[in-house]
Amino acid sequence: MKAWLANFRGFSAARWWGVVLKEFLQLRRDRVTFAMIVGIPIVQLALFGFAINTDPRHLPTAVISAEQSEFSRSLVAALRNSRYFAITEELPDEAAGREALAEGRVQFVLSIPPDFSKRLLRGEKPAVLLEADATDPTATGMALGAAEQIAGAVARKDLRGPLAALVPGEPPFEIRVHRLYNPEGVTQYNIIPGLMGVILTMTLVMMTGLAMTRERERGTMENLLATPVRPLEVISGKIVPYIAIGLVQSTIILLAARFVFGVPFFGSIVAIYVAALLFIAANLTVGITLSSLAINQLQAMQMAIFYFMPNMLLSGFMFPFAGMPTWAQWLASALPLTHFNRLIRGIILKGNGWVELWPNIWPILVFTVIVMAVAVRFYRRTLD
Amino acid sequence: MSAEALAIDVQGLNKFFGDKHVVADLSLQVRRGEIFGFLGPNGSGKTTSIRMMCGLLTPDSGSGRCLGYDILRESDAIKHQVGYMTQRFSYWEDLTIRENLDFVARLYEMPNRRAAVDEALERLGLTSRAQQLTGALSGGWKQRLALAACMLHRPQLLLLDEPTAGVDPTARRDFWEELHDLAAQGISVLVSTHYMDEAERCHKLAYMAYGQLLVQGTAAEVVAAQRLTTWAVHGEHLGELSQRLREAPGVEQTVVFGSVLHVTGADAATLEASVRRIAGGAGLHVETVPTSLEDVFIHLMSRATDNYQDRP
Ligand SMILES: Nc1ncnc2c1ncn2[C@@H]1O[C@H](COP(=O)(O)OP(=O)(O)O)[C@@H](O)[C@H]1O
Ligand SMILES: [Mg+2]
Numbered sequence: 001m002k003a004w005l006a007n008f009r010g011f012s013a014a015r016w017w018g019v020v021l022k023e024f025l026q027l028r029r030d031r032v033t034f035a036m037i038v039g040i041p042i043v044q045l046a047l048f049g050f051a052i053n054t055d056p057r058h059l060p061t062a063v064i065s066a067e068q069s070e071f072s073r074s075l076v077a078a079l080r081n082s083r084y085f086a087i088t089e090e091l092p093d094e095a096a097g098r099e100a101l102a103e104g105r106v107q108f109v110l111s112i113p114p115d116f117s118k119r120l121l122r123g124e125k126p127a128v129l130l131e132a133d134a135t136d137p138t139a140t141g142m143a144l145g146a147a148e149q150i151a152g153a154v155a156r157k158d159l160r161g162p163l164a165a166l167v168p169g170e171p172p173f174e175i176r177v178h179r180l181y182n183p184e185g186v187t188q189y190n191i192i193p194g195l196m197g198v199i200l201t202m203t204l205v206m207m208t209g210l211a212m213t214r215e216r217e218r219g220t221m222e223n224l225l226a227t228p229v230r231p232l233e234v235i236s237g238k239i240v241p242y243i244a245i246g247l248v249q250s251t252i253i254l255l256a257a258r259f260v261f262g263v264p265f266f267g268s269i270v271a272i273y274v275a276a277l278l279f280i281a282a283n284l285t286v287g288i289t290l291s292s293l294a295i296n297q298l299q300a301m302q303m304a305i306f307y308f309m310p311n312m313l314l315s316g317f318m319f320p321f322a323g324m325p326t327w328a329q330w331l332a333s334a335l336p337l338t339h340f341n342r343l344i345r346g347i348i349l350k351g352n353g354w355v356e357l358w359p360n361i362w363p364i365l366v367f368t369v370i371v372m373a374v375a376v377r378f379y380r381r382t383l384d
Numbered sequence: 385m386s387a388e389a390l391a392i393d394v395q396g397l398n399k400f401f402g403d404k405h406v407v408a409d410l411s412l413q414v415r416r417g418e419i420f421g422f423l424g425p426n427g428s429g430k431t432t433s434i435r436m437m438c439g440l441l442t443p444d445s446g447s448g449r450c451l452g453y454d455i456l457r458e459s460d461a462i463k464h465q466v467g468y469m470t471q472r473f474s475y476w477e478d479l480t481i482r483e484n485l486d487f488v489a490r491l492y493e494m495p496n497r498r499a500a501v502d503e504a505l506e507r508l509g510l511t512s513r514a515q516q517l518t519g520a521l522s523g524g525w526k527q528r529l530a531l532a533a534c535m536l537h538r539p540q541l542l543l544l545d546e547p548t549a550g551v552d553p554t555a556r557r558d559f560w561e562e563l564h565d566l567a568a569q570g571i572s573v574l575v576s577t578h579y580m581d582e583a584e585r586c587h588k589l590a591y592m593a594y595g596q597l598l599v600q601g602t603a604a605e606v607v608a609a610q611r612l613t614t615w616a617v618h619g620e621h622l623g624e625l626s627q628r629l630r631e632a633p634g635v636e637q638t639v640v641f642g643s644v645l646h647v648t649g650a651d652a653a654t655l656e657a658s659v660r661r662i663a664g665g666a667g668l669h670v671e672t673v674p675t676s677l678e679d680v681f682i683h684l685m686s687r688a689t690d691n692y693q694d695r696p
Pocket of ligand 2: 431471488545
């Protein structure tokens with residue numbers, strides 16, 4: 001502990017500032033890194049914002065209708081109106097339906113059996129078959145949920161008078177659903193704020209990961225070590241320019257969220273930037289630590305990807321946190337991205353204040369302090 | 385000799401890389417204001433020794449002082465007063481010349497930074513090119529920049545690792561004149577080199593091979609200590625003669641310098657007999673000459689190889 005505290009003694013602001021200036025100068029001349037700073041947010045925003053949708057609509061659907069009745073017509077119309085199903089073809093028989101599914105021409109095949117209305121009227125509870133290509137559950141899940149409701153609604157509308165008895169029994173109570181914070185269920189409202197943390201993690205960990213190994217690979221580390229500059233001055237000095245980069249990236253994403261994707265902002269901008277700064281600091285300490293541990297730039301790169309994967313998968317960015325087993329939730333709770341995602345979605349979509357934010361702020365603080373201590377501990381003061 | 389008079393005083397330094405004994409029991413003293421030449425073939429451990437002296441590598445055993453500070457415990461204090469020029473150019477190639485000097489000045493917290501940088505640029509003759517990226521400089525200029533940068537903070541001791549490798553003769557001469565000026569001001573210099581003319585310009589020398597310091601002292605002492613006799617044979621087509629002489633009794637080594645062949649051995653009488661029989665017999669002019677440093681180093685090198693191979 002005493003040896004560790006010695007790292008903070010004799011800290012020189014002049015030397016630290018020297019390191020900061022040098023990093024800024026080098027960064028300014030590094031075109032590739034510069035392109036990455038702006039390019040990565042834009043590419044990611046385009047991919048996730050425009051291309052990815054977890055609630056897909058207009059899925060291609062084939063209909064095998066063995067009878068033409070008012071009922072079958074109104075069922076097909078209701079499916080189409082739900083916007084989940086796009087009726088793309090009429091097929092003659094079941095074999096053709098299977099073929100269409102196997103080829104991937106359609107996502108769903110709806111089969112209405114012969115004598116459907118007749119049997120319905122006789123009260124035999126006939127079945128309509130909806131076959132789905134369920135290889136990707138995300139693609140079909142929402143549509144299938146909608147299909148069941150549609151069937152009920154069609155039945156209620158068309159079966160009136162004496163036939164009303166055939167309508168499936170109403171439940172004794174009603175569940176009223178209010179979709180809070182994102183009433184229309186727009187995927188982008190969730191994804192774009194979440195993307196901020198993902199982009200910051202990816203670029204900052206990678207770039208700072210290279211910061212120290214680059215000095216080692218180019219041989220300039222020997223020079224640095226021969227001067228009186230101290231580990232904490234080098235480490236914290238190298239971090240500063242990347243804080244600026246992180247803030248630039250955050251601003252790009254926030255502007256795109258507001259003006260390109262129309263994400264509604266309920267919380268305070270100050271809170272967003274405070275959370276972002278905290279999260280940026282956490283990522284930079286991770287990057288610098290990897291940089292101190294790695295032997296060369298390739299190794300630093302591999303470590304950065306190794307760190308990035310669980311963050312991406314477990315943080316609640318891609319898959320819901322609540323759906324993970326307990327051990328994975330524990331693991332996720334140790335990752336700063338998990339907390340940042342909650343912070344940023346909480347601020348932007350829910351307008352959360354400091355009291356609601358605190359439970360996700362302190363874990364990031366603790367994480368940062370611990371990782372920084374590791375970085376200073378493993379900074380090699382000699383070439384051994 | 386008082387510790388004050390010594391800039392470097394190390395005893396029994398050892399360094400292993402894996403099971404390779406790279407520096408073995410190195411003891412070495414450099415006086416204040418002295419230029420100390422450090423010689424030895426590639427891979428003999430010169431760079432490793434220098435790195436241990438300025439705290440960049442931790443010795444596995446041994447102790448020592450640099451400018452009166454303990455090399456193991458007070459490396460921070462040493463770093464303030466030592467200028468270390470690395471063997472490989474190690475300034476930032478994506479910074480300009482001025483930016484490099486300015487950065488170094490900041491790291492040493494120099495009080496009047498701008499003036500010091502301007503002065504260094506002026507002395508280098510690089511004022512007009514100060515805004516050029518360092519990576520675009522030629523090898524010789526890089527070398528001069530590195531020297532200027534490591535002297536910027538006016539260190540008491542310079543550790544220069546092959547500072548003139550690949551530098552043209554005029555620049556080398558200027559460089560050595562500057563070193564002597566510095567030494568006259570009381571600055572101590574430890575410099576590693578492969579050049580004989582440079583070795584001869586040092587106040588003291590040490591020769592290292594395979595991690596072992598084989599000899600140290602003034603050039604004259606180093607030569608005398610080996611007790612070698614050298615004969616010069618003048619003539620043309622000395623290659624074949626050299627072959628025959630090398631197999632003769634008493635001859636330890638032969639080196640051709642253009643139209644002169646140096647024949648060296650420790651046993652003066654046997655050597656003379658062999659030289660007179662083979663070279664004199666061929667009608668060539670032979671004479672004794674003082675053994676040169678180069679003869680001595682070649683001799684030391686071949687002996688060291690033998691010792692190394694004899695070791696179990
Ligand atoms: N960091 C290192 N790791 C392993 N071996 C090393 C390292 N540095 C130097 N060596 C080895 O130590 C020996 C001495 O190297 P060095 O001190 O650079 O010699 P010199 O400067 O005299 O050419 C060489 O055989 C070299 O390969
Ligand atoms: Mg060397």
